[in-house]
Amino acid sequence: MFISNAYANAAGAPQGGETMQLIFMLVVFGLIFYFMIFRPQSKRVKEHKNLMGSLSKGDEVLTNGGILGKITKITAENDYVLLEINDNNQITIKKDYxxxxxxxxxxKSL
Structure with missing residues (x-):
């Protein structure tokens, strides 16, 4: 008397187009992630590895901290470099920096 009758919905199950649309959107986001984030970052890492491999004694370099120096010694076994900042000062830094x-x-032009 106080409760209304509940009737089942006559509409069918959702179509497969919704799941295909979801899969398509996930593929599009995956491609965007690859081409805008992953690929440029891997290119930068590859270029930096090539730079580290091409270092030699006498090269003038710039560090991440902004220090300019000339390489006076490279130790291959532990990846450290001795930089000569001026005639009196030398510092040891890791090659990665x-x-x-x-x-x-x-x-000399500075």
């Missing part, structure tokens, strides 16, 4: 190799004579 070298950001760029500068053209010859750029330190």
């Amino acid at each position: 070298i950001a760029a190799v500068l053209p010859k004579g750029s330190i």
Whole structure:
């Protein structure tokens, strides 16, 4: 008397198009992630490894901390580099912290 009758919905089950649309959107987001994030980052890592492999004694380099120096010694077994900042000062840094190799004579031009 106080409770209304409940009737089942006559509509059918959802179509398969919704799941295909969801899968399509996930594939699109995966491609966006790959081309905008993963691929450029892997390119940068590859370029940095090539830079680390091409370092030699006498190269003028810039570190991530902004220090300019000339490589005086490279130790291959533990990946450390001895940088000469000026005639009196030398520092030891890890190879990974070298950001760029500068053209010859750029330190003297400053």
